[in-house]
Amino acid sequence: FIDKAPIGFAILTGRELVIEVANDRMLKLWRKTEIVLGKPLAQALPELQGQPYLGILDDVFTTGQNYIGDTAYARLESMGVLGDHYFDFTYEPLKNDEGETESIIVIANEVTERIKRNEHLEALNYQLEIALKAGELGSYNRDIRTGKMDCSETCKINFGLTKNDRFDYEDLMRSIIPEHREMVYQKVQDAIQNKTTYHAEYLIRWPDGSLHWINASGLPKYDPEGHATHLIGVVADITKRKNYESQKDDFLGIASHELKTPVTGLKGTIQLLERFKDKTGSEIISRLIDQSAVNIKKIVTLVDDLLNMHRISEGQLHLEKTTFKASKILASSCHNIISQGNHQVNITGDLDATIFADEQRLEQVLVNFVNNAVKYAPESREINITVEQLQDCIKITVKDQGEGIDPAVQPFIFDRYYRANHEGKSYSGLGLGLYISAEIIKKHAGLIGVDSTVGLGSSFWFSIPRPPAER
Incomplete structure (x- = not known):
């Protein structure tokens, strides 16, 4: 029974502490074999010299008082190398009829792994504490x-x-x-x-x-x-960050307002030039006018995004709600993409669904969704748009077959200025489109979201409450 016990057990006899009995577990803890049986402990484990245990055992023998060690540190030799170990143990004196100590029972269990795990956890907790403070x-x-x-x-x-x-x-x-x-x-x-x-x-x-x-x-x-x-x-x-953001928003709001007038004038000038480009007789001039028209559209979009963002932050995003059919905004929001001929836009569902909302603002959201499908999923030649009449809302979804969005970034994709990492690819824009879209939908008391799986594409959707009379 003692030989098979899950803890170390030994009997040390006499003042010299001769190893009379030691089960397999104790021999393993000592890193020794049965060859140590019958030898004094100091001879069997010479590495104990200079450590407190031989002295403690001698005190137990002479005083007759037991001793309990809790996570005690000891250095033991194995294969010629001293190692660090920790033990829970008990020294219990065995006495004769006269009350004199004849032997000492040693019961021990190694807890080195537990101590090392605790030390590792303490180190991790300390690192975490430092990181949190920093x-x-x-x-x-x-x-x-x-x-x-x-x-x-x-x-x-x-x-x-x-x-x-x-x-x-x-x-x-x-x-x-x-x-x-x-x-x-x-x-x-x-x-x-x-x-x-x-x-x-x-x-x-x-x-x-x-x-x-x-x-x-x-x-x-x-x-x-x-x-x-x-x-x-x-x-x-994050008070400092919020204050900086407020100052930045104020600056961008002022800058965008100041840019609006000259940009509008520049846009009008380029539109006028487009009417005469075929009469210039120069292919280079015609091409430069076309390039200017494309770039001015990008500038107008950026300025409009900044103005919309400023209106949102100031609580000045006002809605002018009217009643219209879903098909109306779907056709207008996809017109440019369809006319370019690079993508096939499939529109399905209840196109006659009645919507009560700000038509221009909803079109702005749809244009953003469709343009993102083109920009971030260029290899996806099909864009699918569906309209659903649910019990209490109208839901519109724009789906592409692009590379999808990492689940880790999906919760932040509608945040202001947020732009996901696209593996080194460079895209224009300020990262405001989805933020503005989300604010427009919230203003309508609706919901907005994205369902995406990496490698399988993304579905951006929003829902608007149905007109009260239809609920």
């Missing part, structure tokens, strides 16, 4: 069932608190300005329900009354039954 990121762990939160000092600082202040989920929601609370709550619920990453940017009010922007993200944790138990993540104070 990035001024605060960490939190929210118990979803109780609302209690375990927050780092930096997390509390980001909310205007000290490290000793209590900060739970109720306190967090109370610090968020009323206009953003529902958005944050809904994003947290969506992440828990869909088992996805939670991302949010929101404005908070510190205890001193000052306003600050927070960027938060997190991942839900689930129990074996699939119930969400915790939300673990990080927060950052």
Whole structure:
């Protein structure tokens, strides 16, 4: 039984600590063979000289008091090399009828791997702590069932608190300005329900009354039954970034307004030149006029994007809603692509669906979707557009057969100035098209999104509530 025990067992006899019994497990822990049986411990394990264990054993023998070692460090020799090891062990004296110690029972278990794992985890935790501090990121762990939160000092600082202040989920929601609370709550619920990453940017009010922007993200944790138990993540104070963005938006807004007049004049001049290009008698001049017309269209688009972005940031994106058929905006938004003859545009579905919206703005969204299908999926010669009448909305989808979009970047694709990495390919634009499209659809109380699989193409879609009379 002792030989097969899962822990090391040995009996050391007499003051010289002669190894009388040692099971296979103990021999393995010592890195020795049965040849050590019958030898004094100091002779069998000479590497113990200079280490405390021979002295401890002698104290146990002379005092008759047991000794317990917890994760004790020892250097043992194996194949001529000394190695670092850790053990949990017990020295228990065996006494005769007169109470004198005759032998010592040694029970030991090696915990080296556990200690090394713990040291590795401690090193990783230290690295994480350094990284969080360097990035001024605060960490939190929210118990979803109780609302209690375990927050780092930096997390509390980001909310205007000290490290000793209590900060739970109720306190967090109370610090968020009323206009953003529902958005944050809904994003947290969506992440828990869909088992996805939670991302949010929101404005908070510190205890001193000052306003600050927070960027938060997190991942839900689930129990074996699939119930969400915790939300673990990080927060950052992005007030400086938001202020810089505001200053940049102001500058771009002013610049775009100033550019609008001369660009409009330049566009009119080039349009006038286009009427006379065939009468110049010069092929080079005609070609230069054509190139100028193409470039002025790009400039007009950029200026319009900047103006629209500025209107959105200032809350001045106004809608002029009318009732029209889906076929009307589909035909106008695809006219340029169809006329170029490089792509086949297939339009299917309920083209007679009635839409109540700002026709010009929806056309702007569709043009952006179609142009992106051409720009980012140039090898996809077919573009499929479908119209669906659902129970409470009209849904329009633009699908290409391009290279698709990495799932990791899909949550950010409608963010302002965001441009995905296209493996070294260069594309014009400011990264505002999808952001403006998303804001237009939100203004209509609709939804916008993308469904994409790498290698299989992308489907950009939006839905608009149906006219009240049709619901």
